[in-house]
Amino acid sequence: MIQITIDKDAQDNGLANMIKDLLAQNITNHPEREKDAKALNGGIVIDANDIEVSLTLICKNGHIHIKNGVVEPYKLKITTASDNIMKLNMLKIRFGLPYYFDKAGREVLAMLFGGKLKIKGLLAHPIMLTHITKLFSVM
Numbered sequence: 001m002i003q004i005t006i007d008k009d010a011q012d013n014g015l016a017n018m019i020k021d022l023l024a025q026n027i028t029n030h031p032e033r034e035k036d037a038k039a040l041n042g043g044i045v046i047d048a049n050d051i052e053v054s055l056t057l058i059c060k061n062g063h064i065h066i067k068n069g070v071v072e073p074y075k076l077k078i079t080t081a082s083d084n085i086m087k088l089n090m091l092k093i094r095f096g097l098p099y100y101f102d103k104a105g106r107e108v109l110a111m112l113f114g115g116k117l118k119i120k121g122l123l124a125h126p127i128m129l130t131h132i133t134k135l136f137s138v139m
Helices: 014-029 031-039 082-088 103-113 126-136
Strands: 003-006 042-048 053-060 063-068 076-080 092-094 097-099 117-120
Touching (some): 003 014, 014 042, 014 053, 014 063, 014 126, 042 082, 076 082, 076 126, 082 103
Antiparallel strands (some): 042 053, 053 063, 092 097
8 A cells, every 4th residue: 555645844835735635546546556656766856946845755665755845865856837737647648658649748748848847867767757647647
């Protein structure tokens, strides 16, 4: 069973609470994604640069602990405006991978290539990025 917890210092972080609820709901609705949560090992930063709020998902052995701010070391850092974070949730999963060939997928690619979405560690940790994308997807 996957555990998702929020650090004491992140309990007032609205983004942290939103991400916790989203992950818990998506794993409940798509139990097959538990294996993606178990495959994550390391830190993932989510930085909502427009509202100057960030958090770090510390992932290890099926436990996701959410901490306030940027906690190093991390493997991935996703930086975008807060409203774009929700757009990442609209990516569909097809054949076990994020699907970029519909409207939602093309919008994410446009943000990435247009500089509105930055992913540090994209090339170094593509499998980790795929796992977290699948966990974020509500589709």
